[in-house]
Amino acid sequence: MLAALPVSEPLLQREDQGGVATLRLNRPRQFNALSEAMLDALEREIDELAADTRVRCVVLAAxxxxxxxxxxxxxMRGRPELAYYQALFARCSKVMQAIQSLPVPVIARVQGIATAAGCQLVASCDLAIAAESARFAVSGINVGLFCATPSVALSRNVSTKHAFDMLFTGRFLDAATAADWGLINEAVPEDQLDAAVTRKAEEILSKSPAAVRYGKSMFYRQRQLPLDAAYELAGDVMARNMMEEDAIDGIDAFLSKRIWK
Incomplete structure (x- = not known):
């Protein structure tokens, strides 16, 4: 009698609780490297999250x-073809942009290392909280490969000189330096990582869902615009937000000294 084949666990696990969806990369033996299958799974889940109005915050964990x-x-080395590499990096870039395009905030929960496209993944999230023992690098330069696609997200998080330093030396940053440079929001003791992520998610959940959705979309769009166009966009978004029931109730509560909930 043939033995039953072991059931493999999904590459990406999802757990929903109280408006927070947690996506967990699940290739621990490969340090959660972004295989083609992992990128496909991320793209599918992000598409589902974008359409799920019950979700108000996403945590990306591993x-x-x-x-x-x-x-x-x-x-990648198994298919040394230019067209394959171009398609792969385009797919990865699409996933990174989809994270930023989600209508709700995404928090990276980081432990261990986040390197190359893993560092790009952290930089693509709206917020990031890491264990104090975590380390970050875009170290492709050390093996003759400039981290070109990670540089896009990295350079939109840290200063030009800090990004250049990381990209051209391949140096690793500790979590405290990553926080100081703006790559992550906070570094906490490892045994407090889950609690810190939960607190941040709860802060977001306590705010108006409409305001959060308006805000995230506008925030990234205005950064790409000239100053006058950015203000034009911001004014229109704020006016539309003012018409939402959350804003009406919240402002009336403030004016009557009640607390918005």
Whole structure:
């Protein structure tokens, strides 16, 4: 009699609780490297999250000792074709942009290492909280490969000189430096990581869902615009937000000295 084949766990796990959806990268033995299958799973889940109005915050986490070691280099070397590499990096870039396009905030929960495209993943999230033992790098330069696509997200989080330093030396940052440079929001003791992420998610959940959705969309759009166009967009968004029931109730409560809930 043939033995039953072991059931493999999904590459990406999702858990929903109280308006917070947690996506967990689940390739711990490969340090959660972004294989083609992992990118496909991320793209599918992000598309579902974008359409799920019950979700008000997303946490991007990872199983095992590492957050994400970047692309799966072994898989990539198995197909040394220019067209394949171009398609792969385009797919990864689409996933990173989809994270930013989600209508709700995304918090990266980081432990261990976040390197190359893994660091890009952290930088693509709206917020990031890391264990004090976490380390960050865009270290492709060390093996002759400039981290071009990670540089896009990185340079939109840290200063030009800090980004250049990381990209051209391949140096690793500790979590305290990553927080100081603006790559992450906060570094906490490892045993307090879950609690810190939960607190941040609860802060978001306590705010008006309409205001959060208006705000995230506007925030990234205005950064790409000239100053006058940015103010024009912001004024229109704020006017539309003022018409929402949350804003009407909240302002009336404030004016009558009640607390908005």
């Amino acid at each position: 199983a095992g000792k590492a957050f994400c070691a970047g692309h799966d280099l072994r898989e």
